[in-house]
Amino acid sequence: MSPRIGLDLPTIVEAAAEIADTSGIEEVTLASLAQKLGIRSPSLYNHVNGLKGLRLQLAIYGLKLLTESINDAINGKSGDEAIHAIAAAYMAFARAHPGLYELTLRAPDADDVEYAAYAQALVNIMVETLRVYGLDYDLTIHIVRGFRSYLHGFASIEQKGGFGMPQAVDESLKQVLNTYLIGLHHS
Amino acid sequence: MSPRIGLDLPTIVEAAAEIADTSGIEEVTLASLAQKLGIRSPSLYNHVNGLKGLRLQLAIYGLKLLTESINDAINGKSGDEAIHAIAAAYMAFARAHPGLYELTLRAPDADDVEYAAYAQALVNIMVETLRVYGLDYDLTIHIVRGFRSYLHGFASIEQKGGFGMPQAVDESLKQVLNTYLIGLHHS
DNA sequence: TGCAAAAACTAATACCATTAGTTTATTATA
DNA sequence: TATAATAAACTAATGGTATTAGTTTTTGCA
Numbered sequence: 001m002s003p004r005i006g007l008d009l010p011t012i013v014e015a016a017a018e019i020a021d022t023s024g025i026e027e028v029t030l031a032s033l034a035q036k037l038g039i040r041s042p043s044l045y046n047h048v049n050g051l052k053g054l055r056l057q058l059a060i061y062g063l064k065l066l067t068e069s070i071n072d073a074i075n076g077k078s079g080d081e082a083i084h085a086i087a088a089a090y091m092a093f094a095r096a097h098p099g100l101y102e103l104t105l106r107a108p109d110a111d112d113v114e115y116a117a118y119a120q121a122l123v124n125i126m127v128e129t130l131r132v133y134g135l136d137y138d139l140t141i142h143i144v145r146g147f148r149s150y151l152h153g154f155a156s157i158e159q160k161g162g163f164g165m166p167q168a169v170d171e172s173l174k175q176v177l178n179t180y181l182i183g184l185h186h187s
Numbered sequence: 188m189s190p191r192i193g194l195d196l197p198t199i200v201e202a203a204a205e206i207a208d209t210s211g212i213e214e215v216t217l218a219s220l221a222q223k224l225g226i227r228s229p230s231l232y233n234h235v236n237g238l239k240g241l242r243l244q245l246a247i248y249g250l251k252l253l254t255e256s257i258n259d260a261i262n263g264k265s266g267d268e269a270i271h272a273i274a275a276a277y278m279a280f281a282r283a284h285p286g287l288y289e290l291t292l293r294a295p296d297a298d299d300v301e302y303a304a305y306a307q308a309l310v311n312i313m314v315e316t317l318r319v320y321g322l323d324y325d326l327t328i329h330i331v332r333g334f335r336s337y338l339h340g341f342a343s344i345e346q347k348g349g350f351g352m353p354q355a356v357d358e359s360l361k362q363v364l365n366t367y368l369i370g371l372h373h374s
Numbered sequence: 375t376g377c378a379a380a381a382a383c384t385a386a387t388a389c390c391a392t393t394a395g396t397t398t399a400t401t402a403t404a
Numbered sequence: 405t406a407t408a409a410t411a412a413a414c415t416a417a418t419g420g421t422a423t424t425a426g427t428t429t430t431t432g433c434a
Binding site for chain 2: 105106107110119138139141142143145146148149150151152153154156157160161162163165168169171172175176178179180181182183184186187
Binding site for chain 1: 422
């Protein structure tokens with residue numbers, strides 16, 4: 001079935017993710033990736049639909065890792081504790097994989113079935129975690145949107161060095177989350 | 188002093204912003220911009236430090252527009268009303284200038300003095316708006332970070348089509364903000 | 375053993391940014 | 405008014421990029 005074994009999609013995507021995390025996402029080119037893998041760049045078209053296809057695979061891979069990581073973090077927790085655990089796991093992923101994270105939330109083709117499925121899974125985790133608060137469905141959707149927006153914005157701004165003093169960012173993350181949760185408990 | 192008058196930095200940056208908003212930020216190339224302006228692409232180097240310099244100018248221009256827009260929106264308001272006005276103006280800008288907004292929060296060189304000054308001005312507006320709540324300084328910084336993160340994350344996710352149902356996003360924006368403000372009033 | 379398919383390859387094309395060196399037009403000065 | 409300096413355009417050339425087409429090679433299976 002497969003000649004020239006030893007090079008498959010996971011290997012390619014992981015190599016690309018490593019470039020993204022260590023050198024930045026604009027260094028992820030078919031040329032640099034091919035060089036890292038010891039092949040010529042047109043050969044990549046046998047595994048991936050060009051640069052656009054590679055980026056989509058990276059987005060799927062990142063979303064999968066992120067979702068798994070959050071699922072692990074949430075294990076056995078509920079309520080406010082679970083919310084804080086999600087936030088911590090989210091930030092830990094963004095910090096450990098800066099390039100991959102950036103590609104994760106920037107799917108060139110958000111209509112892709114696999115990407116959409118993982119994205120929905122992440123939303124479902126949050127919806128499920130909020131269940132204990134007994135909110136009605138519409139409000140739950142609003143709150144989840146706010147939570148996602150906050151986490152993504154925080155990770156994104158931090159990654160770009162947008163927060164002046166770097167020592168207190170974790171404190172900010174928690175304080176803001178607590179403020180949000182207090183508001184939630186009072187509404 | 189200036190031969191061949193008629194082409195200056197603002198003209199160039201506005202043309203580039205138009206490309207970004209109508210065709211997407213990856214269509215902003217020196218080639219496409221030069222064509223739009225009726226010149227050859229190397230001529231752009233007389234006004235801008237290459238593609239990187241162009242992107243920096245776009246980020247500065249966008250940040251300036253955004254800050255002015257928010258300043259206008261806040262006029263005469265205070266407290267919760269001012270917070271909601273900031274959020275509305277922020278989202279209005281991101282929606283009216285999708286490409287420029289994306290470039291605004293992605294300065295290739297965040298150390299640039301002019302860019303940093305506008306960014307600080309935006310933070311100052313928020314700090315000032317929160318003054319009426321009488322929070323201590325540290326908490327104010329945390330809350331501003333949360334506010335910025337939320338707004339950026341919301342705009343960013345919406346732009347990528349990350350919210351499933353598009354009809355209720357404004358409702359989400361307000362609801363979440365209200366929840367956040369309730370938490371603020373109770374802490 | 376031979377055949378088909380998959381995955382590598384080479385060669386070529388088109389687009390892009392960038393640099394170097396040249397021309398041209400405008401402004402300021404003598 | 406004529407001339408020199410300067411800024412902004414230009415052409416030409418280089419190197420990097422993705423991508424396509426067509427070819428070779430290797431592997432698995434009949």
